[in-house]
Structure formats: structure tokens, C-alpha cells
Amino acid sequence: MAHHTDSTPLPGTRDELLALHRETRRRRNAAAHGSDDHKAAIELIARIEIEVARIERAMDPPLV
Secondary structure (H helix, E strand, O other): OOOOOOOOOOOOOHHHHHHHHHHHHHHHHHOOOOOHHHHHHHHHHHHHHHHHHHHHHHOOOOOO
16 A cells, blocks of 8 residues: 655645644544545644744754
């Protein structure tokens, strides 16, 4: 089975990322467990969380 990661660019601000995170969690929760939509939402949530962490570490002072 091929593994495909979505390479769609993410928003550039923390607030936009957090809004996308909320919507993606809703999509994940609405999808059938284990479905392609469920898996895609999980992968997107991970990408969003990594980007939020990168932005927060770059803040002065860092949020983490």
C-alpha cells in the first residue's frame, strides 16, 4: 500500500494554523475510524502541530 503525504502549503501564522487545527480535528472526528479521510486528517494535524511548535520556538521569548 502506497503512503501519500499531503504537501499542501500550510498557513503562515500561528492563529491561522490553530484555526485549521480546530477544523481538521472536526473532520477527523466526523470521519469513519481508519478511513482514508480519518488518516489524512491525522497526518494534517501532525503537520500543523509541528509548524505551530516551530513558530512558538521562534517567538521571543519562546512559548515553549
